[in-house]
């Protein structure tokens with residue numbers, strides 16, 4: 389029994405299941421993040437079921453168990469070179485770890501696709517479009533999963549955030565006025581205010597601080613369990 | 628009653644093997660009981676001993692019950708060549724289909740965040756120690772061409788560059804998205820013989 393046909397899909401992750409089959413996680417607009425049993429030879433799975441390729445997915449099944457019937461790539465992979473693929477791995481890990489499974493969201497799917505497109509188009513030279521695309525993706529992903537950042541007012545006093553003030557950030561609650569020698573990370577009000585708006589209006593200067601802030605918030609939600617970062621940290625330690 | 632329980636448990640346990648479902652497991656168990664009880668006993672004994680005694684080669688991480696595997700102990704192998712593979716099965720495929728006479732390094736996986744496999748899990752600390760000794764002339768990357776295999780090769784390439792080791796990657800013939808283990812013999816041999824240089828700023832020429 390067909391459950392859906394020619395649904396837009398991206399491969400998020402795959403792992404061997406039994407001989408001649410794999411468990412593949414897809415992101416789709418109408419069904420959200422789903423896990424599908426693909427009964428293909430490993431050779432065929434390796435060849436066709438690769439991440440970062442826009443594709444159409446057809447599944448059959450009964451109950452919660454879905455079987456892959458057809459998978460049709462639409463064009464080439466979006467992330468061609470290794471550096472971009474490494475960033476893509478990070479994006480996929482965020483999707484897999486932060487989004488609930490089988491929760492339909494066209495906005496999440498569009499956000500994901502736009503993120504890959506932005507990463508594909510980004511140049512390495514400053515201004516760093518990769519960082520900008522990642523921060524935008526992280527912010528919107530947190531919004532869509534009910535973990536959106538409160539950037540409007542101090543969570544304890546309800547005073548509006550002002551540009552020239554320094555703040556700490558408490559994930560789940562929001563900014564609070566920075567106290568000297570508190571030993572906690574400090575963010576400028578200007579950064580918090582900017583992050584409410586569109587990425588193309590972010591000044592380059594706020595990017596490093598935004599990265600720290602989102603890293604702290606994501607770590608809070610994932611209890612520090614983000615493996616892709618280990619790869620970046622390892623490369624940094626080599627450099 | 629006790630017998631029924633043992634049978635059930637054994638059948639269940641056999642299904643931990645890849646490709647072995649309940650039916651196949653049942654066939655295995657009935658075969659051993661009906662036709663080959665001594666074989667079953669030998670299997671049990673050898674399995675127990677194997678999982679107890681076989682560890683990883685201290686040099687290349689291949690499975691072995693000795694401190695070093697047979698390849699690393701072989702004085703006829705070129706110790707200045709190291710070929711990095713994802714799995715023991717890849718090593719066996721290269722041994723069977725190429726005339727490579729260097730050593731190996733077995734990652735036992737590839738970098739894959741969602742499988743919780745990072746640089747430490749694939750043994751890059753040990754590989755770095757080896758490369759730091761400056762006795763390696765060429766590091767050959769024979770990881771697959773999946774996204775993860777590609778990223779793994781890149782990261783190891785960076786490590787080798789840092790250790791001033793010349794690095795090549797097997798190229799031609801391995802299909803995009805291919806797992807090495809499933810490549811046919813002649814393709815694999817071809818790919819191995821046409822490996823190409825990777826990155827390697829500052830590497831020895």
Ligand SMILES: [Zn+2]
Nearest residue numbers: 684687696699
């Ligand atoms: Zn060895």
